[in-house]
Amino acid sequence: MEAQSILICDDEPALRRMLKDHLGECGYAVQEAANAAELFTSLDGEIPDLVILDVRMPGMDGLTALRDLRQRSQVPVMMLTAAGDVVDKVLGLELGADDYLVKPVDLRELQARVKAALRRSDIQVAQQDEAQRLSGTVPFGGCQLDLEAARLFGPTGSEIAVTAMEFSLLRVFVENKGRILNRDQLLEQAHDRGWEPFDRxxxxxxxxxxxxxxxxxxxxEVIRTVRGIGYVFG
Structure with a gap:
């Protein structure tokens, strides 16, 4: 499995090196940027899984860089702020930062917050992919299943009447395309409250x-029987 990538943008070489060494030991692939210009040059190549961005930097400061970054990417961003700079924390969150870490950096807290930020990002991406995959109208054999309106249309475009339970089963098949499902799995995933084990x-x-x-x-040919096991769509 490819290591998750982190880009650290801070004008303090010693701090960058410390963070890079620690996160590298944690299994992350870490890159460095000394200022906002280097940050955006790096982002023109490959977008990392997480950006750690210092608020106080010469030239373009971190908050301005964050604002510009949000116009091109939704990559998770963790801001580095000085202790007590509540205004910076609030502005960073309002501009789209996902989290912040106070200097001087505690490495255990850094590791925990990085792990949490990446986990939240993974969950959000998965949810977006799932919503995109299971929204609108999807093909079902020669028919079209409208997942939002809960309607089924035939090859000619005419609507085919289906009950609520039939639509629920069709949706379960779409969500598990290519996977063999037994009777209990189908009834349970279709949320049939009256199902019992071995219900035929x-x-x-x-x-x-x-x-x-x-x-x-x-x-x-669309919903096939797998003898002795159950059914499969696709």
């Missing part, structure tokens, strides 16, 4: 769905 009513429901979406329901 799912077979009847899938049979009804097949009659609506399959060109030949007696030889299903």
């Amino acid at each position: 009513s799912i077979d009847l429901r899938i049979s009804r769905i097949r009659r609506k979406i399959e060109p030949n329901p007696s030889k299903p």
Whole structure:
């Protein structure tokens, strides 16, 4: 697995070296920038997984750099602030910083905050990817399933009537495309509150769905039976 990357932007060489050495020992790939100009030059190449940005730097200060950075990227940013600079912390958060760390830096706190910031970023990206993947209209065999309106449309564009439970099952299949699901998994993920272990009513429901979406329901190709296990879509 490729190491997560961190870019440290601070005008103090000793501090940069200390942070780089510690984070490197923690398994991160670390780059350095001595000022905002070097920061943006580095960002023109590859966007890191996290930026650690000092507030007080000569030339373009960290808050101005953060404002400009937010116009081009949503990379997580942790601000380095002096102890007691509440105004800097507030401004940084308002401008889009994800967290801040007070100087002098405690390395244990640094490690914990970096790990938390990267974890939040991973979760946010996953949620955005999932929302994008499972939004709008998605193909379901020759049909189109509108996930937002909970409607199913046939190959000609005409609507196919489906019950709430049938739509829930169709959505479960979309979310698990290519994965074999047994009856209990289908009923549980479709949030059927009345399901019981080994409930075979799912077979009847899938049979009804097949009659609506399959060109030949007696030889299903969209929702296939995996003998002795369950069903698979795709």
